[in-house]
Amino acid sequence: MSFFSELNRRNVFRVIVLYVISSWVILQAADVLSGILPVPQWTGSFVFLLLALAFPMVVIFSWVYEITPEGIKREQNIHPEKSVTHLTGRRLDILIGAVAALAIVVVIVDRVVPEPHEVVESSEATDPVESTDPQHSVDEHSIAILPFDDMSENGDQAYFSDGLAEELLNLLAKLPELKVASRTSSFSFRNVGADISTIAAELGVRYVLEGSVRKQGDRIRITTQLIDAETNFHTWSEVYEREQNDVFAIQDDIARNVVSALQLVISNQSKTMLSRRSTDDIDAFEAYLRGKSFLRMSPSEETLASAEANFHKAIELDASYADAHAGLCDTYRERFQVTYDMTAFESAEAACNRALAIGPGESSVLISLGQLYRLSGQDDRAEQNFLSAI
16 A cells, blocks of 8 residues: 555656556547658557557656656655655646546547548549449440541541540430440540550440541541450451541441440330431531530630530531530530629520420430539529439
């Protein structure tokens, strides 16, 4: 009992309690800072090791030494009547209380404040990319359409080659019997140098369609090849050398050959979708593709004006061109998003409604209209259009 009494008199117990609480607070601080500062992962373990090694030395120090008005002295050199351990004990009690209060605050903050979750944002609303986990089987009827290479002499036909690939993607995506990777996902592999198997695994598809376009005067040469990523062999390939006016027939032929190569059994409704065209005017189609290329650029007054001019040109050539009206809707929506000018909102709404009047139930137009209403704070109308698109 006298030994414990002496431990109490020399404030050893108080020092132990203070050290333990302080060490816990230090470890919490180290854990937080290690997530902010560029420090090694073992930093927290290293701090804990240092605190553990220092513990016996702190206990021994509190037993052997005493803090006096004249400084730190060995306990055996101090006359009992001159000892001030009782005053030191009171100071330690206050310090313990303060540190304990700090520890309680840390616990409350840790329990009450939710941890931030990492959010991945996308610049476009896209379909989710399939899991690349090898344990997840890849759908046999799934495909990704890569951006077609521009093989023209001047290299100035990227708008046409990209547009052609995108039109094929949108056409095949309308078939419920086929899973098609989104444009944003597929086109992200432009010029990355990855092999087909890697691209297919990343996108979670079985087949990959790639190709190239070469325009020279009124002639067009389109090369396409469908690759089975599982075997890495060509399933189908074709070279088309025709007049530019035949581009629509080429599109139809590529889509039909893809369906045939994948041995898809499609409904009569899907067959009708494959043969449906938005326009038969090649000049309107080319103006539309130019407008889409400007619309994909970072929005500015110049790019939006160029997109608008090309969509208007397409509509002048073919007033029933639903996709061109939808392009105008997207252009005005982008302008409204930048300027919040109600004139742009009204123009976008009118263009979307014209597109829906020509092609009722077109999901891409319903999405554009939904995004427009969402931007303007009309959440109920936005939800209605999104649900209709789904």
